[in-house]
Amino acid sequence: MSNITRVGVDLAKNLIQVHAVDLAGKVITNRAMKRENFLQWCAQLPAGCLVAMEACTGAHHWCRQLRERGLDARMIAAQFVAPYRTQGKSGKNDANDAAAVCEAASRPHMNFVPPKTIAQQGMLCVHRLREGLKEERVACINRIRGLLAEFGVVLPQSPEVLRQHLSDLIEDAGNDIASMARLVLQRAQEHWQELDEHLKWCDQRIAAHQKDDEQVQRAAELKGIGPVTASAVVATVGDFKQFKNAAQFGAWLGLTPRQHSSGGKTSLGSITKRGGTYLRTLLIQGAKSVVLRGLNAQDDAITQWVQRLRERSGWQKAVVALANKNARILWAVMTKGERFDVHHISVNPSAAMPTGA
Template identity: 55%
Template sequence: MDKITRIGVDLAKNVIQLHGVDSMGRVVIRKAISRQKFLEWFANLAPCLVAMEACSAAHYWARKLSALGHEVRLIAPQFAAPYRKGGKHVKNDRLDAEAICEAAGRPHMRFVPVKTADQQNVLVVHRMRSGFVEERTALINRLRGELVEFGVFLPQGIDAFRAHFVTALENGSNELNGVARTALLQGWNHIQALDRQITWCDAQIAAQVKHDNNAQRAMAVIGIGPLTASAAVATVGDARLFKNGRQFAAWLGTVPKQASSGGKTRLGRITKQGNTYLRTLLFQGARSAVASAHRRNDRLSRWIVQLQARVGWYRTLVAVANKHARILWAILARGERFNPSYAPTRPGAAGPRTATA
């Protein structure tokens, strides 16, 4: 059998499809292998380039294959799909593995950095917290909806709900009977349990951030707290893989879509591509920065105030989130420190490097 130089792997829960080629691009192997024999098969193979889609368990398998001496590259699914024969109308595991193998051989293909176990351990806490928050929001909406059926209308907002729910439940003038009140009370107890879970996750994230220098520098940015700083460091890993802050912001989906042609630039809404969780945290931080900008007098805050007066609240949020993304890249990739009064200097001018604002 000719020497395999590149293998495309289509991951699955139980049966994994392989597609290998030699240095000339000729197909050497096509086979399906069980999950239990996956590592054993690669352990008996000479080191080569292994490409996989960045999906569930991909980072785990990438770490294991790297330990065996293979070069592992993870590809975003949307980048591998165009190489699948038959396009979006024909799809199976063999074609997917072939498309992944072909995409990995393109000279200008972009790859997803492999996360370490420590990064994924931190992200577990973030994902659990996010799930608890979603569950709490859904439960509050459910309880509010049930009360509406009996003419009990609570004000919007989680704080207002907490302040009025128990009082509404104890009000004997409504039509709720004892069983319904008990059922709603069970929901209230569940909300309090979720609050404790969220508080525990926040404490774990805060403790982790205290021992992370990158996260500490990121928290100096106005509007970025422990949650965003921890998520950014754990999600991005090595920010030097991005060429510049603009590329990092595009990866997060904080830049406008383009429909440009014939030398004419047409920009639309932001793409909202990339990591949804981290982008959401950046927008929440941007809200805080914009709301408090008028109370500060640094260069960045003055820019925010002027921008809001010119383009309005929502466009300013997008601009500030984009600005924060670029500052984060400078902090994580170059080890710079945030300076809200930073002013660009002339090319070649000497001086300490600080994160641009």
């Protein structure tokens, strides 16, 4: 154990596979162990030993536990591990995955995922619950509409219209709705109301996060970024300085164009859509609200830029461009510790340099 310098770990619910090598890259052990024995085995590793794992469910927990024990625990995104599996797609198993993680961790330019704190993960649980409740509410509304349509009752496609008329439809004895169907619709209506209460609770937790966290307050000052987006960004990213510049942060969110360039000819396509879908969706939805409804009677530089872009390229491209700009502004605001200034005019550093510099 004293000769081990690097360990690749493949996490699972009950069994954990480890692949350990020495300084020369020689395999010391490649074995599976039960979950409850993993920390005991890691305690025998030399201090500062690199222990790498894929960024998956439970990885942040294990990373914190190992760092508390003096080990250099790191996480790697799954898409960066797959190319180092020498057996290819046909040879995927726990042992080969652990070996691939170990090999990927040895690369000098590998991008590692910073572990989240317990507070970050707790806030992200609220966001995940909220998204799940939203899906359940949409399913519940569609279920009610389907049941009503079976009896010839069709209402406009608006949850508020359905909410307004549903009680009257259940109580109206003049329609053709069966008595058993009325009981079912009443129970579905109660379920809808219960989901609304759960969503209200989630929104209260997010509002409290904004009230208590100064970073969330600064993020919410941007155009197209509300409390939900600000809370989600801060809880997900944590330390914005892990990105060396704003362009890297935008690329991490998947908001930069896809490239297929060769021979000095640059070819750009649609956005890459890499990274987390949730953050990117929130940023684009917030930008859409600004582009489609929030450009009237505003004369700041960002609004004027969005208006010109919308007229030139259409509102869809303007939405994505504003989302990418918001991501870059977020990085600048968070790393510099400043408040957002809507009238700020950025200066190109090369243009500001004196002649001959």
